[in-house]
Amino acid sequence: MxxxxxxxxxxxxxxxxxxxxxxxxxxxxxxQTSSGAPYTVYTWFDNIGGLKVRAPVKSSGVVVGRVAGIRLDTQKYRAEVTLAIDPAYPFPRDTVAAILTSGLLGEQYVGLNPGGEDDMLASGDTITMTQSAVVLENLISQFLYNSAANGSGDKSSSQP
Amino acid sequence: MMDWVTEPLRHIGARIINAIWRLGFILRFFAALLLASGQSFTRLHLTLREIWFTGVLSLSIIMVSGMFIGMVLGLQGYEILQRFGSGDALGIMVALSLARELGPVVAGLLFASRAGSAVTAEIGLMKATEQLQAMDMMAVNPLARVAAPRFWGGVISMPLLAAIFSTMGVFGGWLIGVVVIGVDHGSFWSQMQASVDFRIDIVNGFIKSVVFALAVSLIAVFEGYDCHPTAEGVSRAITRTVVQSALTILALDFILTSFMFRGLS
Amino acid sequence: MTTATGDELVVLQDVRFGYDPHHVLLSNIHFRVRRGQVVAIMGGSGSGKTTLLRLICGQHAPISGSVRVMGKDLGSLTHAEKYAFRRRLGMLFQFGALFTDSTVFENVAFPLREHTQLPESIIRDLVLLKLNAVGLRGAAHLYPAELSGGMARRVALARAVALDPELILYDEPFAGLDPISLGIIGQLIRRLNDALGAGSVLVTHDVSESLDIVDYVYFVSEGGIVAEGTPDEIRAATHPFVDQFVHARPDGPVPFHYAAEPLAQALLGGTP
The missing domain is CATH 1.20.5 (Single alpha-helices involved in coiled-coils or other helix-helix interfaces)
Known part of the structure; x- marks a missing residue:
């Protein structure tokens, strides 16, 4: 050869x-064809259910970022979830973050529901309005004991 | 008196000490090999010849095996997914199993038995016929001239072979799934693309194949270099190369997988 | 033995060698090779003659005594200096040790390509000259597997002298050769040595062939040099070992029987 x-x-x-x-x-x-370094936004949840790091962040069903970190804040005993969002998608300050499930038993993701404010979220900002994961066991016990489903005024607690 | 107890224990202890000693020896060899590697890149044709020897000559077996593995994945995967009514997800299953596990592992095993054994045999025969010693006497370092190019040739060939293997596998799965069984062409590819993550699945699979390449090439070169310079010694070294490479690949695969894919949904 | 002069290639003085200090294989070795000389080291199998050769080429280091080769004290060489020293040395291995994956031409070209920056055309001319000297210019395109044992030995010889060494070492150059090849190799060793003005050391147990071509002979036995001299002196030597060796007598100082109890005892005693 x-x-x-x-x-x-x-x-x-x-x-x-x-x-x-x-x-x-x-x-x-x-x-991932992102248009640059993602910006970081913090959110607080009472309960994140089965959310995992690197789970998608979606808005109207479109993936706009990833969950970058999850930790428990021992001061408030709430879960702090860090979101890394593609800079191509700016969101208003009054955006609501919710932990949702794709399908009945599918993977959990963070859904962003934009509000109407003109001010946009910048890197390091916090989303204050959140909606925790639906915990199936709580839902069933609520249903069984027929307890009043009167959202106790706490906006961020789980709703039936 | 207690000989029947102490004797096996002593035997096991001796074997463990020997294994640790050998590990230290192989790492020292690795360090010497890296120090002697300069020539492999300044005189590129030495390394190119080894890429030809380990890579090009392994192409046919890698392509054919990849095709068959993909076809089997297509058949089995469709049969299982169909039970859950998600036959469309066949593309995901084929691509993920190949990119994450089967590509690097099976290509690594094939590479060890096809190319690794050949490298050990070649170096072992050179040692048995005093060619390495003759080189040393001609003031040419056999580590730099013989061992290092073979090592780097293997390190370069193997990840490319693993990628070719996975690609052929995806085609095999496509052939069975789409052409033969009749899964929708569009959803096969789009589901695959949506669920296979470049960084998690493809890059990690590639890293795996590079790690396996380093391990197999080192074992193959070392066993050849270290073998007893007789016909029997060479044949034993070849056996050791294949067995140790297979065990190392599987053990490393477990370790890497537990680091790479732990905590992911 | 002549007195020391400037053209001494190899001088071993009072050398002791063993793989560990308690197990001495060679002791009290005095050994000299002068430029232009062909010197033979003879002795039975396992007598330590190959070990002596390895001392000369620097593969082994002595426990005590000095080894000076081509003006260098081998005890004090660094790795780089050792390689520089080996470039001035040619060595022929017992079975040639040709590279089986390259042609005869590439085998002879190997040292030139590794150690010189010569252009391809000059390398080609040099290789063909060397091959011509051993009579195998026509076999340049063959692979070692296609050569007979004698031809392979000649190619290895051409490779050993490719860089015009000052000292050539031969490890059993005659082993396993037919009488014709044996004669050719013997003549080549002498002729190449004279043409290069080098010194040669050959380790051999082929008495008649070597006595015809060498200038001086050392006899190694039981870890020491038992006799030395010119071929004529050796032929006339009265030392019992040399006498047995040169005239190939089956029994003598080297016994025919491996050490064992008397035969009668073994046959009658019953215990093996």
Missing amino acids: SRKTIDLWVGIFAVLGIAAIFFLSLRVSTV
């Missing part, structure tokens, strides 16, 4: 391998 033939074959091999990598990146998966 002469050196020239070897070079040719190695070239063909490299082209095939790189083509395969491109195929896997572009055709099989989606490379």
Whole structure:
């Protein structure tokens, strides 16, 4: 096998391998084409249910970001969820964040419901209005004991 | 007296000490190999020849195996997903299993038995016929001239082979799922694209294949270099290369998977 | 033995060697090779003659005594200096040790490509000259597997002298050769040595062939040099070991029987 033939074959091999990598990146998966570094927004929930890090953040069903971090604040005993949102999608300050479930038993995600204010959320801001995850057990017990479903005035607690 | 108790214990202890000693030895060899690697890149044709030897010559077996694995995934995956009424998700299943696990692992195992064993045999025979010693006497470091190009050739070839393997697998799954069974062409690809994450699935799979490439190439080169310079010694070294590579790939796969995919939904 | 002069290539003085200090394999070794000389080291299998060769090429270091080769004290060389030293050295391995994955031409070109920056055309001319010297210019395109044992040995010889070494070492150059090849290799060793003005050391147990071509002989036995001299002196030597070796007598100082109890006892006693 002469050196020239070897070079040719190695070239063909490299082209095939790189083509395969491109195929896997572009055709099989989606490379996130974000328009820049995402901005970070903090939210507080009483209960996040089964939300996981890297779960999608959606608005009107469109993925606009990812859950970047989840931790428990031991001062308030509430869950602090950090959202990393694509800068292509600015949201007003009075946006409501809710933990929703895709389908009856699907994965949980954060849904953003934009309000009407002119001021937009900047990086490091906090979304104050939130809606916690629906915990199925609570819902069932409420239903069984037929307790009054009178949202106790706490806006951010779970609603029936 | 207590010989029947102490004797096996002593035997086990000796084996453990030997294994640890060997691990230290292989790491020292790795360090020496890295130090002697300069030539592999300044005289590129040495490394290119090894890419040809380990990569190009493994292409056919990798492509055919990938195709078959993908076709089996298509058949089995459709049969299982159909029970839950989600036959459309076949693309997700095929692509995820290939990109995350089967691509790097099966390609690594095939690479170890096709190319790793050949590298061990080649170096072992060179040692048995005093070629390495002759090189050393001609003031040419055999670590730099023989071992390092083979190591780097393997490290470069193997991830490319794994990517080709996964690609062929996706095509195999597509062939069975879409062409033969009749899953919708559009939903096969769009579901796949929507659910396979580039960073989590593709990049992590690629990292796995690079780690396996380093491990298999190191084992293959080391066993060849370290073998007893007789016909029997070389054949034992080849066996050790294949067995140790397979065990190492599977163990590393478990460790990497538990780091990469833990805590993900 | 002549007195010390400037053209001494190898000087071993009172060398002791063993893999560990309690198990000495060679002791009290005095050994010299001068420029232009072909020197043979003879002795039975396992007598330590290959070990002596390894001391000369720097693969082993002595416990005590000095090894000076081509003006360098081998005990004090760094790794880089050792490699620089080995470039001036040619070595022929027992079975040639040709690179089986390259042609005869590439085998001979190997040291030139590794150690010189010569253009391809000059390398080609040099390789063909070396191959011509061993009579195998026509076999340049063949692979080592296609050569006979004697031809492979000649190619290895051409490779060993590719860089025009000042000292050439031969490890059993005659082992396993037919009488014709044996004669050719013997003549080549002598002719190449004279043409290069180098010194040669050959380790061998082929008495008659080597006595015809060498200038001086050392006999190694039981960890020491038991006899030395010119071929004529050796032929006339009265030392019992040399006498047994040179005339190939089955029994003598080297016994025919491996150490064992008397035969009668083994046959009658019953215990093996």
